[in-house]
Amino acid sequence: MPRRRQAVTIKHVAADAGVSLQTVSRVINNEPNVRPEMAELVRGSITRLGYVPLIAAQRMGGSKSRLILALNDRDRTIAGWQNREGTDWVDQMLLGGMLTCGSHGYRLILELVDTHSDHIERELLGAIGALRPDGVILTPPHSQDPTILDLLERQGISIARIGSLTPGPGFSLTMGDEAIAGEATEHLIALGHRRIGFITGASDYELSGWRETGWRAAMARAGLADDLLQQGDFGYDSGLIAAQAMLNDVDPATAIIASSDQMAVATLDFARSRGLSVPDDLSIISFDDTPIVRFASPPLTAVTQPIASVTRLAVEGILAEQRDDNVEIAAVSVPAELTLRASTGPWRGESFNPMS
Known part of the structure; x- marks a missing residue:
C-alpha cells in the first residue's frame, strides 16, 4: 500500500528556512517585528513546502487566534x-x-x-x-x-x-427598527388606511419593543387608534392567530404589519382563506425581506434589513x-429600507385624511 504523505508542519518550515519556530509564527501572523528579508525567506519555504498554517501555530507566543x-x-x-x-x-x-x-x-x-x-x-x-x-x-x-x-x-x-x-x-x-416601523406605518396611512394592525415579534427580543414603539408613534401622530396589536413570536402559527384576531375584530384591520416574514405569509394565507384579496381588501407589510416574501403571490412589501x-x-x-x-x-x-411591492395598496373604503 502507498505510504501516507507526512503533513508539513511549522517545524519543517523553520528547518527549511533556517529560522526559529517563533520567527515562522510571527511571519504567519503578519507581525511587524520581522526583517523583510527574513519574512521573504520564510514565505518562500511555506510556498515550496505547501505548508498550510494551523491555528495552533498562529497562537504561538500568545498571538491572536485570528x-x-x-x-x-x-x-x-x-x-x-x-x-x-x-x-x-x-x-x-x-x-x-x-x-x-x-x-x-x-x-x-x-x-x-x-x-x-x-x-x-x-x-x-x-x-x-x-x-x-x-x-x-x-x-x-x-x-x-x-x-x-x-x-x-x-x-x-x-x-x-x-x-x-x-x-x-x-x-x-x-438597524433603525423603531424608525422603519414608523415609516412602514406612515406608508399605509398615506394610502388611506386607518385600521392598521401590528403583530409583534418575540418578547425576549429587544427589537420587538422598538418596532411596536415605532408603529404606535406613527399611529398617534395621525390621530389613529393603536388597539389592533397582537403578540407574535416570529413563527408562522403565531401569525395565523394574530391575523385571525385582527380580521375578526368588529372594526377589522385593512392593513397589517408583521414583525417577520413567517408571520406575514401566515397573514396572507389567512386572508385568502377568508376570501380577501391582497392588496384590494387587505394590505400587508413584512419585516426581514427573505425569499419567501419576494416570491409570494403577490410579492410582499417588506422592511429590508x-x-x-x-x-x-x-x-x-x-x-x-x-x-x-x-x-x-x-x-x-x-x-x-422599506421595499415596496404589490401587497400594499389604497384603502378602498371611505376616504380618509390622516391630517384632518
Missing part, C-alpha cells in the same frame, strides 16, 4: 433549516462577516446557542475554550443576555452586540479593538 465567533439563536436557526425554509439572517450575516474577516486574514465561525438552556455557560465556555476567539458577534436575543455578556466580559473577549442597546460590555449595532452591512461593521469594530485595547467603538445604527 478567529471571530458569531453566535445565533439555535432553535430558530435549526427550525428554518429543518423546514427547508432557509435562514436568510444567517446567510446575510455570513456574507458580511466572512468577506470582511477574510480580507483581514481572519476566519468567521458560526455557533448556535440556546439562550434558554440550563447549560448555556458550560456550552459557551466549551466553544470559547476550543476556539479561543479574538472576538464574538452576538445576535438577538443573545446580545442582551446578561449571562452571556458577563461570561464573555470575564474572558476578556471583544463583544459586538447586534440588536441591543441594553447597558453592558461591548459595542452595539442596530442591512444585516450584511451591520455584520461587516461588527467585524471591523472587533478588529479595531484588537489593534488598540484603549479604542472606544461608538454605537452605530445602519438604517433599514
Whole structure:
C-alpha cells in the first residue's frame, strides 16, 4: 500500500528556512517585528513546502487566534433549516462577516446557542475554550443576555452586540427598527388606511419593543387608534392567530404589519382563506425581506434589513479593538429600507385624511 504523505508542519518550515519556530509564527501572523528579508525567506519555504498554517501555530507566543465567533439563536436557526425554509439572517450575516474577516486574514465561525438552556455557560465556555476567539458577534436575543455578556466580559473577549442597546460590555449595532416601523406605518396611512394592525415579534427580543414603539408613534401622530396589536413570536402559527384576531375584530384591520416574514405569509394565507384579496381588501407589510416574501403571490412589501452591512461593521469594530485595547467603538445604527411591492395598496373604503 502507498505510504501516507507526512503533513508539513511549522517545524519543517523553520528547518527549511533556517529560522526559529517563533520567527515562522510571527511571519504567519503578519507581525511587524520581522526583517523583510527574513519574512521573504520564510514565505518562500511555506510556498515550496505547501505548508498550510494551523491555528495552533498562529497562537504561538500568545498571538491572536485570528478567529471571530458569531453566535445565533439555535432553535430558530435549526427550525428554518429543518423546514427547508432557509435562514436568510444567517446567510446575510455570513456574507458580511466572512468577506470582511477574510480580507483581514481572519476566519468567521458560526455557533448556535440556546439562550434558554440550563447549560448555556458550560456550552459557551466549551466553544470559547476550543476556539479561543479574538472576538464574538452576538445576535438577538443573545446580545442582551446578561449571562452571556458577563461570561464573555470575564474572558476578556471583544463583544459586538447586534440588536441591543441594553447597558453592558461591548459595542452595539442596530438597524433603525423603531424608525422603519414608523415609516412602514406612515406608508399605509398615506394610502388611506386607518385600521392598521401590528403583530409583534418575540418578547425576549429587544427589537420587538422598538418596532411596536415605532408603529404606535406613527399611529398617534395621525390621530389613529393603536388597539389592533397582537403578540407574535416570529413563527408562522403565531401569525395565523394574530391575523385571525385582527380580521375578526368588529372594526377589522385593512392593513397589517408583521414583525417577520413567517408571520406575514401566515397573514396572507389567512386572508385568502377568508376570501380577501391582497392588496384590494387587505394590505400587508413584512419585516426581514427573505425569499419567501419576494416570491409570494403577490410579492410582499417588506422592511429590508442591512444585516450584511451591520455584520461587516461588527467585524471591523472587533478588529479595531484588537489593534488598540484603549479604542472606544461608538454605537452605530445602519438604517433599514422599506421595499415596496404589490401587497400594499389604497384603502378602498371611505376616504380618509390622516391630517384632518
